[in-house]
Amino acid sequence: MKKCSDDVSQIEEEDVWKLSGTDFGVTFHTIAQIIGFVFTAIAVIISLVLIFEHATHYSRPWEQKQIIRILLMIPIYAAVSLLSIHYYTNHIYFEVIRDCYEAFAISSFFTLLCHYIAPTLHEQKEYFRNVEPKNWVWPMTWAQKCSGGQDKGWLRKPRSGLTWFNIIWISVFQYCFIRVLFTIISVIAEKEDMLCEDSLSPAYVHIWSLIIESIAVTIAMYCLIQFYIQLKQDLAQYSPFLKVLCIKLVIFFCFWQSTLIDFLTSNGVLKTSKYLAAADISVGLPNVLICFEMAFFAVLHLFAFPYKPYKVAKTKPEPSPFDDPSEIPGKKEKKKKRYYGGCLGTMAIVDAFNPWDIIKATARGTRWLFVGVRHRHMDRSYSVRLQGAASPSSVEMSDQPQTYARARDDHVATMDDEFDRRSSLNLDSEQSSPVHEHPDERRGRVQNNDYMAARDRSDSDTAYHGYTPPRPGNGDNQHLLTGSQAQRPTNFV
Secondary structure, X not given: OOOOOOOOOOOOOOOOEEOOOOOOEEOHHHHHHHHHHHHHHHHHHHHHHHHHHHHHOOOOHHHHHHHHHHHHHHHHHHHHHHHHHHOHHHHHHHXXXXXXXXXXXXXXXXXXXXXXXXXOHHHHHHHHHOOOOOOXXXXXXXXXXXXXXXXXXXXXXXXXXXXXXXXXXXXHHHHHHHHHHHHHHHHHHHHOOOOOOOOOOOOOHHHHHHHHHHHHHHHHHHHHHHHHHHHOOOOHHHOHHHHHHHHHHHHHHHHHHXXXXXXXXXXXXXXXXXXXXXXXXXXXXXXXXXXXXXHHHHHHHHHHOOOHHHOOOOOOOXXXXXXXXXXXXXXXXXXXXOOOOOHHHHHHHHHHHOOXXXXXXXXXXXXXXXXXXXXXXXXXXXXXXXOOOOOHHHOXXXXXOHHHHHHHHHHHHHOOOXXXXXXXXXXXXXXXXXXXXXXXXXXXXXXXXXXOOOOOHHHOOOOOOOOOOOOOOOOOOHHHOOXXXXXXOOOOO
């Protein structure tokens, strides 16, 4: 690689505005610092207050951990942009931190949506086994016309909901790996003067990093939108549209506006002047825009990620008639823990900064990409014909394996009431009566379509199917039998 000789030079520019009759004036760089500081303060204060509320009302850790990570994106973006404006000669070292955290924010948002569906990965996989995937959204539909269509070719719609889920999974978490990898490469290249952000020449690292990162973030955001479109009905109670809009707009503005400014600078559209230095164009302008946008998104996050749904009301246990009257009065029971964030939410913050779950998710996606994809057809979701695409309750299962159907029938059978099971015994069978069966209950069994009988003669007002009032002159055993049955001898225990 060729070394870059175009380092960020010191800013030397004339005052944009100057107070008449004095030497006091401000340059574009000073104006950018003031604007960046004001909007960064607004964004950081709003975001930290919302994060504190979630941390102190940490009632659903599996969801709020991801929400805190998403909310941290605003103060990190704003603070890094402000530091980049002030320390513009070393801006690359600050910006790579911001760009690296972008990948974690996207993966955290995807994980949050998965937790809305089910709290554990095993339950999520069971859920998506019963989901029929929708076709890929535009522009993939155009590419399918060139690759074989919706049901054929390498861009086809997956037949299994679990396979579709794994594709979305690896498409989102691949960006974490790509972003961290090229963050390290960018830092090393900048140290060796081989990055050269102001040039799009293939002789430098910047253009290759830009191309690969652009493809990776586009795939991740596309699959995130596909995931939302597939499940927007099931996620409607969580207001997913506003959450998706916040994430998408933050990524869109921060990434593509910087790319656009680099492109316009390289092609000579944006030029330096006596009022505008080169560092103001390449560093100051995109970062001051980010500071302004972060203040707007911080306010939007108040509506997209509110903390009030996670507040647990303080309720006193009502006295129960089954309480022990001999219990010592005034004895305090152990209160159930309402929040899990610790003192002032410190444990919630520590939990949010622990990246182990993201590392495991990335490893799981990588393993499926190289190993699991070859065995995906062995999953039982491929032997299930799915009709409907909303939720497992709308799925009609047919053509099931015999083992699965048998297990399903056994599960339904265990849900029958015990009395219904005992009262449906076949009188003509050779099976002996239970030893502890009540004699009146044995005499009361009848042979009809439902095999229902009367039980507990002491409660004679309760009528069952097949019960007839006693007839005058009949014996005690005769009135429990229908006219089509003959009286049978009874063996009492």
